[in-house]
Amino acid sequence: MKKIAEKLRTQAKAMQAIAECDGLKGKYADDLGDKARGLGRRLDLAEDRYREVKGHLGHWANDMESAQMTADRALQDAKDAQQILDKHKPDHDAKKGSDQDTGSDDPAVKRAEEDLEGARRKLNSAVTFYGNQADHWASKIRSSIDDDMEDSWWNDLKAWAGGGWLGDLAEWLSDITSVLSIIAIFFPAVGVVAGFLTGIVMAIHFIQALTGNGSWFDVLTDIAAFKMARNGIKAAKVVKSLQKxxxxISQGLAKAQARRAATRANAASRRGGGRLARMHRVRENATGRAAGRQVRDEPMPELTRRQKLLALGDRDTSKQVKDIRRWQNQYPDDPRLGTAASEAGRQLGVAQATWGANAALDVAGRLGDAYSSTYTNAKGHMTAPALGLGSQW
Known part of the structure; x- marks a missing residue:
């Protein structure tokens, strides 16, 4: 602290010299002088704090040394007294520390017992002195640092963001996200968890970059990873929506087709009119509803061995795509089913491709950190706190 105080004093004088320099002219010189003068005053405050705290710690060190010397003397007195007791009373060990009268009239023993008790009092006095002086000098130090040199919320945030635990948490979550991203290539449902963790990592990296404790490059890669994760999740949802x-659509087509067939079959009876025609219409409607329910309750199609391999493990989404294509084949004249089948196939490819790209981006970043100095240097060049959010220092 003494050395820091000396350096601060030197720098404060240098700032004052800059502020009082007459060799510089112009608006920039006035601005430079004002900034140097203000910084010099703040360095003075800092120097005062370090100098005062240094003095308090020096006094505290002297008090600790004094207490230690008293305790050492008490220990030596106790050892000397114990040697006399051990020499004159072999059974004294069993009664050591007791205030009971030993029953001995030997003056040496009595004097040794008194010395032992005196050593205890001396030690207690040293402990009490140590505690009192600790409180005293702690109060002095708190008073010295309670000055105008206050850390802003921004300084506190920078210190918090610079903590090693936050970086460790981000790295740990990144490792988990990397594994989940690879799994999501085969099982996109896992992508929801991967996307959530990617968002947390992105928030941590953003706070670190904002405070100058991390690289904005990490934030950019996190944004790219988060966007791809979102696209992968969105693509899987689109396929599910298209399948429904x-x-x-197929239910409606099946109903209409069944009713038309029933109508043609009952055409002659309907021309007769009357009660029989109404009965036929009821049956036609019932036939249509039954055809619609059959489509609704139709189980999802099974995948062939080749289709399972191409699905990369995401069998549910692949079954949904196959189901759409089945109804497209069932009703090839309906353009809506053709459009749905085409879009579902595209979205399935997007889901698998985005998770593959996400995993590749993550692996490339890790390899760059481990083996490429150019990569790490580029990240270093993109490390800087946000503009306009500096410290008062």
Whole structure:
């Protein structure tokens, strides 16, 4: 602290010299002088704090040394007294520390017992002195640092963001996200968890970059990873939505087709009119509803061995795509099913490709950190706190 105080004093004088320099002219010189003068005053405050705390610690060190010397003397007195007791009373060990009268009239023993008790009092006095002086000098130090040199919320945030635990947490979550991203290539449902963790890592990296404790490059790669994760999740949801839509369209087509067939079969009876015609219409409607329910309740198609391999483990989404294509083949004249089948196939490819790209981006970043100095240097060049959010120092 003494050395720091001396350096601060030197720098404060240098700032004052800059502020008082007459050799510089112009608006920039006035601005430089004002900034140097203000910084010099703050360095003075810092120097005062370090100098005062250094003095308090020096006094505290002297008090600790004094307490230690008293305790050492008490220990030596106790050892000397114990030697006399051990020499004159072999059974004294069993009664050591007791205030009971030993029953001995030997003056040496009595004097040794008194010395032992005196050593205890001396030690207690040293402990009490140590505690009192600790409180005293701690109060002095708190008073010395309670000055105008206050850390702003920004300084506190920078210190918090610079903590090693936050970086360790981000790295740990990144490792988990990397594994989940690879798994999501085969099972996109896992992508929801991977996307959530990617968002947390991105938030941590953003705070670190904002405070100058991390690289903005990490933030950019996190944004790219998060966007791809979101696209992968979105693509899987689109396929599911298209499959439901295709089922609904097919239900309507099946109903209409069944009713038309029933109508043609009952055409002669309907021309007769009357009660028989009404009965046929009821049956036609019932036939249509039954055809619609059959489509609705139709189980999802099974995948062939080749299709399972191409699905990369995401069998549910692949079954949904195959289901859409089945109804497209069932009703090839309906353009809506053709559009749904085409879009579902595209979205399936997007889901698998985005998770593959996400995993590749993550692996490339890790390899760059481990083996490429150019990569790490580029990240270093993109490390800087946000503009306009500096410290008062």
């Amino acid at each position: 839509e295709a089922r609904g």
